[in-house]
Structures are given as C-alpha cells and as structure tokens.
Amino acid sequence: MLLFTCPNCGPRNETEFHYGGQAHVAYPESPGELSDREWAEYLFYRENTKGLFAERWVHSAGCRKWFNMVRDTVSYEVKAVYRIGELQPETLERIASATEPEQAQPLAPAQANPTTASEGV
Amino acid sequence: MWLLEKQYFLMQKGRAEMGNTAQNTEVLALRRSPAHHLWTDFTVGSVAGERGVTLREVPFQRMVGIRVDPTSEVGTRIGELTGGLPLNSGDVTTGESGAAVLWLAPDEFLVVAPDDGEPGPSALVTSLLEALGDGAGQVIDLSSNRTTFELSGPSARAVLEKSCAADLHPRTIAAGTAITTEINKIPTVLFKSADETFQLFPRSSFADYLGRWLLDGMVEFAAEGTSWP
Ligand SMILES: [Zn+2]
Numbered sequence: 458m459l460l461f462t463c464p465n466c467g468p469r470n471e472t473e474f475h476y477g478g479q480a481h482v483a484y485p486e487s488p489g490e491l492s493d494r495e496w497a498e499y500l501f502y503r504e505n506t507k508g509l510f511a512e513r514w515v516h517s518a519g520c521r522k523w524f525n526m527v528r529d530t531v532s533y534e535v536k537a538v539y540r541i542g543e544l545q546p547e548t549l550e551r552i553a554s555a556t557e558p559e560q561a562q563p564l565a566p567a568q569a570n571p572t573t574a575s576e577g578v
Numbered sequence: 579m580w581l582l583e584k585q586y587f588l589m590q591k592g593r594a595e596m597g598n599t600a601q602n603t604e605v606l607a608l609r610r611s612p613a614h615h616l617w618t619d620f621t622v623g624s625v626a627g628e629r630g631v632t633l634r635e636v637p638f639q640r641m642v643g644i645r646v647d648p649t650s651e652v653g654t655r656i657g658e659l660t661g662g663l664p665l666n667s668g669d670v671t672t673g674e675s676g677a678a679v680l681w682l683a684p685d686e687f688l689v690v691a692p693d694d695g696e697p698g699p700s701a702l703v704t705s706l707l708e709a710l711g712d713g714a715g716q717v718i719d720l721s722s723n724r725t726t727f728e729l730s731g732p733s734a735r736a737v738l739e740k741s742c743a744a745d746l747h748p749r750t751i752a753a754g755t756a757i758t759t760e761i762n763k764i765p766t767v768l769f770k771s772a773d774e775t776f777q778l779f780p781r782s783s784f785a786d787y788l789g790r791w792l793l794d795g796m797v798e799f800a801a802e803g804t805s806w807p
Contacts, residue, residue: 460743465684466667466758470743473760518765519758520667520683 459533464540465520477513479503480525481545506530511545605697611637612725612785616793623793625800631733633792635785636726636777638693640677640700643723645686645716652713659709663687668755670769675702680756680769688720688767690779724767725785729792730775737795738776742768764788 459471485491485499504510510530515523525545527537537546613620613635624632646653648663657663661673664681671679677691694700699719706717729737735746741762751757756769764787767779780788 458743468745470760472763473765518760520686522683 459535461514461526461535462538463516463519463522464524464538465522466516469516469519473516473518474514475517477515477523480511480513509536513541602695602697606695609638611635612782613727613789616786616789619793620789623796623800625731625733625796629733629799631729631731631737631796631799633789633796634728635789636692636728639721639726640689640691640694640702641720641724641779642677642689642691642700642703642706643686643716643718643720644679644689644706646710647685647714648687650714652710652715655709655711655713656706656715656717659705660689668751668757670754670756677702678756678769680767682758682767688779690726690769690777723781724779725782727778727780727785727789727792728771728775729778730772732774733796733799734774734776737792737799738768740795741791744768746770748773761788762791764791 460468461471461474462468463474482499482503485495488496491499507530509527511525511527513523514526515521523541525539525541525543526535527545528535539546614637617635620633620635624630624634626632644656644663646656646663648657648665653663657671659673659675660677660679661671664671664679664687667681669681673679675691677689680688680690682688689702689706691700691702700721703717703719710717738746738761742759744757744759745751746768751770753770753773753775756767758765758767760766761768761778761780764780764784766784766788769777769779771777778788
C-alpha cells in the first residue's frame with residue numbers, strides 16, 4: 458500500500474486517488490492547423506517513461522481536486538507533488554542529477570563538494 | 579410500500595401545515611435512520627472498561643453542503659453565520675448556531691448540526707441560502723445523504739486504525755479536527771469530536787456495511803485475556 462500526499466489534504470491511502478495520465482500535455486494553440494497525424498499524436502501519443510514521470514492524479518475520495526505528481530515508474534517512489542497550474546518544478550533534471558551520486562561509491566568528506574561541479578541546476 | 583406512501587403523504591402534509599405539533603410528531607415517528615436495524619447489535623457489541631469501545635448511530639443530523647470560495651464576498655457573508663469558513667484540511671469552525679463546519683476541499687464545506695425535530699427545511703439552510711443570495715456558489719440540504727456513527731472509548735482509535743490509512747494519532751488529529759478519508763475503502767468524513775470520540779459520516783447506502791464492519795473490529799476488545807499494545 459502506498460501513501461500519496463495530496464497538496465490539499467495530506468497523506469492518504471492510494472485507493473483514494475485516481476490516475477489521470479501524463480501531465481503537461483498542452484492543448485495545441487491552433488488545433489485547426491494540425492494535420493491528422495499531429496492531432497492524433499496530441500490525443501493519443503504519450504511517453505512510456507522508465508523512471509521519473511510527471512503525471513496527473515485526482516484525489517477522488519477526498520477533496521476531488523487534481524494535482525501533479527512526479528513518480529518513479531520503476532520504484533513507485535513519489536518524488537514531488539505540486540498543484541495543477543504550477544510549472545513542473547525542474548524536478549526531473551534536478552532530482553535526476555541529485556540521485557545519480559547514490560549509485561556511485563560514497564565520497565570521502567573532502568571530495569563531497571567538488572568545486573568542479575559547474576553543470577548548473 | 580404502503581408505509582412509504584403514507585410517510586410521503588404525511589411529510590407533505592407536515593410541510594404544508596408546519597407548526598402543527600401533533601402532526602409533526604406523527605411524521606417524525608415514521609422516520610427510520612439508515613442503520614436503525616443495527617441499533618441492538620451496536621448495544622450488544624459495545625464494550626465497557628479500560629479497553630472499551632462504544633458504537634452508536636446518531637440519527638437525523640442536519641447536514642448542509644456549501645460550495646463557495648471562502649475568500650470571496652459571498653464566502654465572508656456565509657462565514658458570518660458559521661463562525662468563519664475553515665481554510666485548511668482538518669479545520670472545523672463553529673458558529674453561534676452551534677453547527678460545526680467541516681473542511682472538505684478548498685471550496686467545499688459540510689455543515690453538521692443536531693436533529694432539530696422539524697420535518698421541513700431547517701432554519702439553518704434558509705439563512706445560509708439567504709447569505710448566498712445570487713453569489714457564486716451552492717447551498718444544499720444534504721441531511722439524508724449521510725448518517726452519523728459515533729465510535730468512542732479508549733479503543734476507538736484502535737478499531738479505526740485497522741482499516742483507515744490516514745494518520746489518526748493525536749499528534750496529527752487533535753480533538754476538533756475533521757478529515758475526509760476512507761475506512762475499509764468506504765468514503766467517510768471523520769470528525770474527531772473529543773479525545774476518544776470519532777464521529778463518522780458515511781453515505782447512507784454504506785451505513786449497513788460500515789456498521790457491521792466496525793462491529794467486527796470491536797469484537798476483540800470484548801475478549802478476555804488478550805491485550806492491545
Ligand atoms: Zn485531497
């Protein structure tokens with residue numbers, strides 16, 4: 458059993474929530490100008506991410522509000538929760554770069570803050 | 579069927595002739611709460627003592643659903659009747675009328691007041707509707723949508739924790755806090771009205787199932803020689 462943290466209500470059982478697919482799929486600015494292929498891709502084509510994935514959820518048994526979640530599709534770990542309308546925090550990159558060192562050997566304290574780390578956020 | 583027809587007829591008659599006490603009494607006597615058939619079981623299944631837990635139905639509470647932006651002008655108007663509107667999950671406000679206003683969502687609230695023994699719309703709904711006026715929002719009498727179970731006693735929390743994933747520890751939920759959650763996957767509004775007392779508001783159609791489910795969870799506390807950590 459998983460606990461999801463609704464931005465409005467706090468931690469609740471996963472059974473209180475329903476999934477809404479990939480987040481941040483923007484409605485086309487000029488739908489009329491899309492080719493059939495582009496329209497089909499907007500409607501039906503979604504990422505099939507292995508790893509961190511931004512997706513929409515609704516707290517259907519609670520406040521009934523939609524929100525976004527960044528979830529690891531392998532470990533089911535929830536990395537971030539944020540409201541609808543909020544920009545996707547640069548979580549994907551930031552979390553990805555923050556978790557990479559975990560795979561590597563632990564650094565000695567002197568090496569823990571290498572001054573060469575200039576790759577930006 | 580006959581009962582339902584007679585009930586309906588009397589309700590209509592009661593509405594038409596509000597103030598006729600004898601008739602109102604006759605109408606009120608025909609009401610049956612959703613878990614009425616379990617009352618004996620609740621009494622038999624309740625356990626006294628230091629590990630005790632008591633279950634009862636509190637029938638016919640008045641409930642009003644409100645949907646409004648609490649920070650808007652209308653929200654303020656309504657809040658004047660209800661001691662303000664709660665702004666966060668868990669918050670409950672209480673107005674002069676004695677009705678508790680529970681937070682359900684940022685723009686949705688549930689007003690709960692005891693049965694006032696009137697067959698028609700309550701004065702509370704009428705005054706809330708007046709406050710709403712033509713503002714953006716909704717005020718709806720939801721009295722028969724949900725019933726109320728009151729689970730109390732030293733083991734009340736332990737009974738709920740068997741099938742409720744929300745944190746019910748006092749450090750998270752103090753007395754006077756209400757949350758929406760699921761108990762055994764039954765959508766329930768849970769109002770901790772006192773230190774060892776939980777009021778549960780399941781929808782009426784779940785009353786039988788939840789009532790029996792809670793009774794099941796209470797059985798172990800009646801048994802001798804076992805201990806709860
Ligand atoms: Zn929620």
